[in-house]
Amino acid sequence: MGAAFFYHLTDSPLEVTLPMLLGKARQAGWRVAVRATSEDRCKWLDQRLWLGPEDGFLPHGCAGTGFDADQPILLTTRAELPNTPACLMTVDGAEISADEVNGMERCCVLFDGNDDAAVQNARTQWKALTDAGCSAEYWAQSGGRWEKKAER
Numbered sequence: 250m251g252a253a254f255f256y257h258l259t260d261s262p263l264e265v266t267l268p269m270l271l272g273k274a275r276q277a278g279w280r281v282a283v284r285a286t287s288e289d290r291c292k293w294l295d296q297r298l299w300l301g302p303e304d305g306f307l308p309h310g311c312a313g314t315g316f317d318a319d320q321p322i323l324l325t326t327r328a329e330l331p332n333t334p335a336c337l338m339t340v341d342g343a344e345i346s347a348d349e350v351n352g353m354e355r356c357c358v359l360f361d362g363n364d365d366a367a368v369q370n371a372r373t374q375w376k377a378l379t380d381a382g383c384s385a386e387y388w389a390q391s392g393g394r395w396e397k398k399a400e401r
Contacts, residue, residue: 251353252384253345255371257398259362260390263340264297270338270357271298271307271322279335279354281322283309284343291324294340298322342370347381362389 258266267283274281285291291311298309309322312331317323323332328344330337335354339345342360350356360371379385379401387399 250351250384251355252386253350253356253358253375253378255375255385255387256357256359256395257362257368257371257387257389258359260393263359263361266359267294267338267340268298268301268305268307270359271309272305274336274338274355275307275321277335277354280320280332281336281338282330282332282334283322283324283338283340284345285324285326285339286341286343288326290341291326294324342367342374345374345378347378347383350378350383 256266271281283294285294295309295311298307301307307322309324310316310320312323312325312327317331320332323330336356337345337349337353338357338359340359345356345358358371358374361367375385375387385401386397388395389398
């Protein structure tokens with residue numbers, strides 16, 4: 250059974266934090282799906298990942314390109330995850346279910362701590378997932394470092 254890790258972004262933006270977490274997931278040997286709320290956001294994430302350093306390239310692709318099942322990192326807005334990921338990362342309040350958390354090694358919910366609506370949505374997701382019996386950890390940035398602030 251997996252766990253949901255909530256990442257409260259305050260010091261580092263998504264385009265810095267997401268590649269770091271993707272790199273760690275890939276080092277663990279996991280395939281990853283990144284679920285966003287819009288196709289435009291997927292395209293934006295795709296561009297940011299291509300702009301990363303060559304020595305830290307993260308092989309990825311956008312859903313709908315014909316090679317979804319082959320992608321080590323799949324950027325998507327969809328519920329179906331044809332790359333059979335061990336890890337699901339959600340951004341911008343994208344939906345995540347208790348079944349997904351329990352069926353994966355890890356799920357990561359990344360949210361902008363400077364956006365009140367994003368914080369409220371993350372709280373709602375935390376409550377829904379923990380009420381459904383999922384394990385969850387809440388991580389926040391403090392002085393440039395990540396610290397675990399809560400666990401359930």
